[in-house]
Amino acid sequence: MAVAHAANDYRLGAQAVADGVYVFSGRNEHFTRDNGGNIVNTGFIVGTDAVIVIDTGPSLQYGEQQRKAIAAITRVPVRQVYVTHQHPDHYLGDAAYADASIAALPATISAIQTQGNALADNLYRLVGGWMAGTQSQSPTSTATPGVVEIGGRKLRLIGTAGHTAGDLMVYDEASRTLFAGDLVFHDRAPTTPNADLLQWLNALDQIRQIDFKVLVPGHGAVVRDASAIEQTRDYLQWLSTSLHTAAEQGRDMVEVMNQPLPERFQKLAVHDEEYRRSVSHLYPAIELTTLPRR
Template identity: 45%
Template structure:
């Protein structure tokens, strides 16, 4: 069994995980903190002329910050910055959670972190293989960059395509960007660095849990001291999920497990990689309900003999039609997933 899977198995012993059923919500946060976390944040002020992403750090708890991206699809207008990255201050320095979609993002992110904290960055953690999780790595070439073995392998497999696609979508924002993978080998692999699912650094304990479904390896990171959880791409808030590597059944099972983990860890702030930060688990409910609806639509359409073009013409109901990136991501969802349902129907008919 891969070391990445061993991490998931060991981590499971930290929590009383659910085996199924309804997603549970953790206890509500206190009113003042809830208001601070859920207050609408001002979007980054992108300066296209200067290629300045306008990154800002927002404190979620003592020593824990988020850098929020646009809740949208990649575009030059937002600098192709659509991801929420984060950083955690420890007594040994700063841990960065994901490095953004470009070299320029990584450089501006690192400068912002050092201005905000007055401390050096000491390592980077990547939560999955998607391009906006690691294409800022050139700014951290001198530091350990950690990921699970499965995530690193996926990045290596997809890196060339990511570079091509984001240059096409983002133009000048991608100048100088070349994929720099997480470090290889046991000294820097998360699978070896975490003891019983906990990465200990500078007085902080970062709980790690590897799930799957959105990708082959979806890592969740929870700062035990503050209760802030960085949940990566497992849940999207007010946004259509991305599905290029998705397996819906696994994803739904992981959402149930994740909800139990968050409750057991007393997570009080939920940071999805895409969409607003939440003081509850509503993003998990949103994503679960959308995936169930999408899977039913595609499965039913295939059984009824619809073709891809016909499925794409079907109306998207509320609330999904009002979510961010619906015009682009829903189309991609159908293109990614419908052929599998068609093949299943054809196979059953033989």
């Protein structure tokens, strides 16, 4: 057992991004047996008598190691966990926080209840032994958008949608840090299995209005300006336009997948795979709008 744990070490090191605000940065990759699913950013905020965790990673072991890494920084106990959305790399470590409140938006909770097991199964297939002991579990409470105060930290919970049906952002007023979840990607192609592009673009408009100093994207390096927002918006706008144009031109799905990406997106990590996956997710509905009923 000890050996297995040593082999599956995520080597989580907390990076301070603001006063009392820390981030664990994942790799800009796909799920592999090498990275164990650590492709995601998670983080925590330290209050006077409570630590608030934002997302718990892809597995029970990640959650446990995250908790240990937090304990190495502060003795203040974790009281509150927020799950930004339903995707398995963001919440499967929840079981490491059985003694804390775990909150998510209602749409996230219902998606986890209906699809959670299938998503966890899929991750087992992709990353293998790192998943040992991991089970999908439903968040214990509903996150209500608005301002909450936990451990003396004033947090604004922002409920939105677009990447999935429920995307929760957490904004720390004192440090002006925004945990944007997967509404913002940075130097990595966005994922779209549950996306509504129009809603997502609207959510990005909303994020632009937020007065943040530090932005923690769901994937990719932390930023202190709007560049990651603009990059995500640029990609999604291009994706939407090019899929609609291809459908209008009568392109078949595979032909659309084979289209080269504009040069500015070729530097995004995993752009090739994610673009093809996005065509699978989004093109069927878009092409139907170009096929009139006879």
